[in-house]
Amino acid sequence: MKVLLFSPDTFGYYKKIINVLESKGHLVDWINHIYVKSNFDRVKSRLMPSLTSKLTEKHFINEINWQGDYELIIVIKGEGLSECLLDKMKQGFSKAKFVYYSWDSLSNVKGAQGKFKYFDAIKSFDRIDCQNIENLEYLPLFYSREYSRKVSRVADNKYSAAFVGTLHSNRFSDVSGMASLVEKNLNKPAFTFFYYPSKPVFKVLQVINKIFRKIPIEEVSFDKLSVQDVSDVMCDSEVIIDYGHPDQTGLTMRTIETLGINKKLITNNKLVMEEPFYKTENIFVIGQQKEQELAEFLTYPYVPVSNEVYQSYAIENWVERLIQC
Incomplete structure (x- = not known):
């Protein structure tokens, strides 16, 4: 199965996820869920997203392999992915399943709930969020090797x-x-x-x-x-x-x-x-x-x-x- 993964690069956890997916025979492409070239960009993208949104969207459009024929698209947190971009992805990869996962409380992820409509499954590490939001599946985090x-x-x-x-x-x-x-x-x-x-x-x-x-x-x-x-x-x-x-x-x-x-x-x-x-x-x-x-x-x-x-x-x-x- 061809997989496109968007996630944070925090402490290299995404590499461990990719390794497991590949060990199961999946082909994985990875893109950072936000567009940053420095720690200052990281802070700016979170505190002033409106100033970086157009540049971010252009970056993602260039980064995504639109001929990738993906069967599964996984978004972890997805702070930099706008609803407009997700809509384009749903049209461009119409046969793919979309999965959303949050390893942060949703109150800390601006606009996350508005994006849920683009996903076939939505999951979170936060038990309280899962109790309060319909169809949000509880999935706690993991330990690696x-x-x-x-x-x-x-x-x-x-x-x-x-x-x-x-x-x-x-x-x-x-x-x-x-x-x-x-x-x-x-x-x-x-x-x-x-x-x-x-x-x-x-x-x-x-x-x-x-x-x-x-x-x-x-x-x-x-x-x-x-x-x-x-x-x-x-x-x-x-x-x-x-x-x-x-x-x-x-x-x-x-x-x-x-x-x-x-x-x-x-x-x-x-x-x-x-x-x-x-x-x-x-x-x-x-x-x-x-x-x-x-x-x-x-x-x-x-x-x-x-x-x-x-x-x-x-x-x-x-x-x-x-x-x-």
């Missing part, structure tokens, strides 16, 4: 806790505080890595935003860790810390990757309690608990979930469910 129990260490871990993520909201202070508590209880250093995509933008935020003003710039990296480095750190940690964005209710990729490597999780997302892999021995949901309850949680050994549940979150199963129309 780099985050499987085969690569994880079970003893003599170097770190008490690990956090790797992009700065937003109160994430720096919340994560730093939690990492210090875990460090103290396990008597072992924690690993924290705070990423921001643009140093100039960060410096501006330090002037105009009181939360960013408190973040020491030496604690921030403007270069990403490699996928392998992230996996290595997580696999060498007792506990993984996850702090999702306050405007996002879907489970993060980090949550599912933590399941993949059979590690314990500390998270601020209480909806994880509704997943079949949730166990109180493995997952600590931040709320009104006292420090003593966290200390008790850290003493529990990890309790493996059933193989059926574990495998259901693997990327191979995720792709299989994604392409079903």
Whole structure:
């Protein structure tokens, strides 16, 4: 089957999706879901889409192989794809099935719901969105081979806790505080890595935003860790810390990757309690608990979930469910 995939290029996840599709015998063409040549373009396309819409549409029209004879078109998030472009694609690829997937809460994806009419199937990682929007199918995220129990260490871990993520909201202070508590209880250093995509933008935020003003710039990296480095750190940690964005209710990729490597999780997302892999021995949901309850949680050994549940979150199963129309 010939597949056209539009998606973000975030942390190379699209490459993993393509690898699985190709392993199943599909031929895949990929196009970034937004047209950007720099981090400044990325910010501009999100904050001022009207200024970039014509240039973006022209870019996509030139990028798409209109003689591609695609049988399946997958759009993940699709911020840069206008309704006009989707309409042209529906006419140009009349025999193709169209699948939409959001790995962001729809309140954060401008105009997404207006595009649903162009798709044969619509899916999301956000359980709340799926409960509130008709025909929106719940499909949580996945773990890939780099985050499987085969690569994880079970003893003599170097770190008490690990956090790797992009700065937003109160994430720096919340994560730093939690990492210090875990460090103290396990008597072992924690690993924290705070990423921001643009140093100039960060410096501006330090002037105009009181939360960013408190973040020491030496604690921030403007270069990403490699996928392998992230996996290595997580696999060498007792506990993984996850702090999702306050405007996002879907489970993060980090949550599912933590399941993949059979590690314990500390998270601020209480909806994880509704997943079949949730166990109180493995997952600590931040709320009104006292420090003593966290200390008790850290003493529990990890309790493996059933193989059926574990495998259901693997990327191979995720792709299989994604392409079903």
